[in-house]
Amino acid sequence: MPSEPTPRPEGPPPSRAFVVTACVLAAIPTALHAGSQTLFGGLSTDIRQALEASSPSMGLMAAAFGLPVLLLSPAAGMLVDRLGARRTLPPAIMGYGMCCAWFGLSASIANSTASRVAMGAFSAFLYPAFIAVSMRLVPADRRQQVVGRMQLALGATAILASLAATPILATDSWRAAFWTTAALMVALGAVLGRTLRSPYLTGHRGAGSPLPPLSVRQALEVPDIRRACAVAFVTGGLMIAFSGLLNVAVARIVWKLPESDWGLVNASFNLAYALGGVGLVHVTRRLGLARTIRAMLLVLAGSTAAWAYLPLAIGTPAACVVTFAVGLGTSAMSLATTVAVRAVPVASSGVAAALSIAAMSCGGMAFQAGTMASAAIPGTTPIERAHGCAAVVIAAVLLAYVTARRIEDFSPRRTPSGAARSGWD
Numbered sequence: 001m002p003s004e005p006t007p008r009p010e011g012p013p014p015s016r017a018f019v020v021t022a023c024v025l026a027a028i029p030t031a032l033h034a035g036s037q038t039l040f041g042g043l044s045t046d047i048r049q050a051l052e053a054s055s056p057s058m059g060l061m062a063a064a065f066g067l068p069v070l071l072l073s074p075a076a077g078m079l080v081d082r083l084g085a086r087r088t089l090p091p092a093i094m095g096y097g098m099c100c101a102w103f104g105l106s107a108s109i110a111n112s113t114a115s116r117v118a119m120g121a122f123s124a125f126l127y128p129a130f131i132a133v134s135m136r137l138v139p140a141d142r143r144q145q146v147v148g149r150m151q152l153a154l155g156a157t158a159i160l161a162s163l164a165a166t167p168i169l170a171t172d173s174w175r176a177a178f179w180t181t182a183a184l185m186v187a188l189g190a191v192l193g194r195t196l197r198s199p200y201l202t203g204h205r206g207a208g209s210p211l212p213p214l215s216v217r218q219a220l221e222v223p224d225i226r227r228a229c230a231v232a233f234v235t236g237g238l239m240i241a242f243s244g245l246l247n248v249a250v251a252r253i254v255w256k257l258p259e260s261d262w263g264l265v266n267a268s269f270n271l272a273y274a275l276g277g278v279g280l281v282h283v284t285r286r287l288g289l290a291r292t293i294r295a296m297l298l299v300l301a302g303s304t305a306a307w308a309y310l311p312l313a314i315g316t317p318a319a320c321v322v323t324f325a326v327g328l329g330t331s332a333m334s335l336a337t338t339v340a341v342r343a344v345p346v347a348s349s350g351v352a353a354a355l356s357i358a359a360m361s362c363g364g365m366a367f368q369a370g371t372m373a374s375a376a377i378p379g380t381t382p383i384e385r386a387h388g389c390a391a392v393v394i395a396a397v398l399l400a401y402v403t404a405r406r407i408e409d410f411s412p413r414r415t416p417s418g419a420a421r422s423g424w425d
Contacts, residue, residue, distance in 0.1 A: 014198055019137045022201075025192050026085065026133040027150055029093045029185060030126045031157040036100060036181045037065065038161035043174040047112075050174070057109050059372070063365065064113045066240075068120030070361040074216040077128040077354025081213035081347060085129045086201045090193035092125035097185025104178035124354070131337070131353035133201060135346050144284065144338045148277040151334040155274020159267055214348040216355070224343035225352060227407050229359035231293060231336040234400040235300065236356070237363020238393065239330040241371065242269055242323075261316045268320040269327040276331025284335070290407040293335045297404060300329025301397040308390030329397075333360060339407055367393070 014022075040047070040062070048058050080088050099119040106112040134146040168177050219225055257265065276296075284292045303325035310322065333356075340352040370392060374385040 014137055018198065022137060022196060022198070023130075023134050023146060025188065025195055026089060026130040027153055029089075029096070029188055029192075030130050030150070031153045032181055032184060032188075033096060033123050033126055034154045035157040035161035036178065038158045039164065039168070039174075039177055039181075040065075043168060043177070046168075046174045051107070051109055051112060053109050053112075057113075061109070061113050061116055064116040065120040065123075066361050066365050068117055069124050070358050070365065072121055072124040073128065073354040073358040073361070074351060076124040077351035078213065078216060080125060080128045080132045080350035080354075084201050085133045085350075086193075086196040086198075088125055089129035089133070089196065090189040092122045092129065092189075093192065094186050094189035096122040096126070097182040097189065099182075100178045100185065101182035104175040104182065124357075127357050128350040128354040131341060132350040133196070135341060135349040136201060137198075143341070144289075144334075145278075145281050147334045147338050147341075148279075148281045151277025151331065152274045155270045155272075155277065158270045159274070163263075163267075212347075214344055214351060216351060219344060219348060219351050219355060222343050224407055225340050225355060227403050228336045228340035228343070228352075228356055230403040231297070231339070231400050232333060232356040232359040233363035233366075234297070234396050235330045235336060235363075236333040236360025237365075237367050238300070238304075238326075238397075239273060239333055240360070240364030241367035242326055242330065257316055257319060261319075264316060265319050265323050268324045272324040272327030273331050276328045277334045280331060280335060289335060289339060290404060293332050293339070293404045293407065294401055296329050296332035296335070297397050297401040299325060300332070301394050301401070303329055304390055304393050304397065308386050 044058060044062075047053070051057075053061070076088075076092075096119060099115050099122060102115040103112055103119065106115055130150065131147070134150075135143055138146050164177070168174055214222075280292055280296070283295075287295065303322060306322050307326055310318070314322075336359075337353055337356045340356045341349045344352045371389055374380075374389055377385065380388075
């Protein structure tokens with residue numbers, strides 16, 4: 001279903017300076033949120049020792065963040081569409097910041113887990129609100145570039161957070177890292193509350209739509225949103241799984257790399273994910289959106305096979321190349337978001353983005369749970385478990401490929417049939 005033409009809101013269009021400022025300020029909290037989650041993974045050893053937590057307790061603490069994102073993202077997207085980013089994003093940013101401070105002050109497992117749950121609930125608003133801001137302010141032919149640049153920011157922040165984890169561990173200052181994030185988030189919330197003053201950002205009428213935004217049920221009735229969610233489940237889910245547990249497990253168990261090289265392998269994955277978000281924008285101009293998604297899924301299937309079935313002790317350079325290819329395949333997550341957003345009117349872009357994020361969270365939890373469950377299978381070696389996980393991943397990727405074949409092809413240089421050609425379609 002192509003985007004319906006949407007009339008421009010009343011009043012003068014926003015200036016270029018306002019558009020750039022609003023989009024950048026709306027993107028920073030999501031990037032900081034991604035960095036704080038990367039820090040949580042990198043500092044998990046210190047956090048575990050400080051809280052005297054067991055491995056199951058740390059697993060529960062990690063899951064405590066993802067579950068609210070999965071459950072609340074669709075509702076958060078609907079609220080963003082109905083109330084506007086101006087009314088939803090600043091409170092969500094400040095709430096997330098206060099939860100980071102709460103986590104930094106926690107001295108017990110119960111308090112830490114509760115703060116992670118609240119953190120996940122507030123973070124459910126961040127990405128849908130960014131998408132709503134950018135889709136309402138940016139002309140149609142530049143929207144995919146905005147999503148791609150956001151992915152670049154997320155990948156770059158993850159790399160910086162990974163690098164920052166080492167000195168933080170050395171100085172035993174993990175609490176200060178979360179306090180710093182909290183201060184930045186609260187300050188950004190206050191700034192955005194004063195910045196996002198535009199008729200374009202005040203609910204569905206701000207998008208120029210006389211009709212209310214789509215509900216979650218109505219959005220899921222759009223075929224391309226369901227297809228985008230299938231792609232997001234695989235690519236986004238694997239991005240979550242590979243950037244943490246799976247990548248380190250293979251580097252340690254399958255490839256037998258020294259511990260000093262694990263960070264380098266993980267950084268190559270995040271670098272590919274970041275660069276792919278921007279690079280794929282140019283690829284889609286030649287191949288179209290649907291063909292590019294299918295190509296990236298094939299890259300993901302092939303690199304996953306190499307990731308699990310290559311000979312042991314392949315060496316760090318080869319491991320980085322393979323991991324880079326996996327990261328490049330998962331960068332199709334930005335394309336899945338683009339498919340979801342362009343399938344609905346601009347006034348419903350928040351709920352469309354939220355559904356893709358919920359699918360990504362669901363995929364991440366599924367792949368991580370499957371990895372942990374495979375470790376409990378008796379009578380199997382680590383290599384056999386790695387091969388089994390890879391087979392399941394490849395099957396999921398190929399199923400997503402079949403689903404993606406039905407996505408309406410689209411290039412930023414060509415407007416979908418029936419959609420307006422103006423910048424505000």
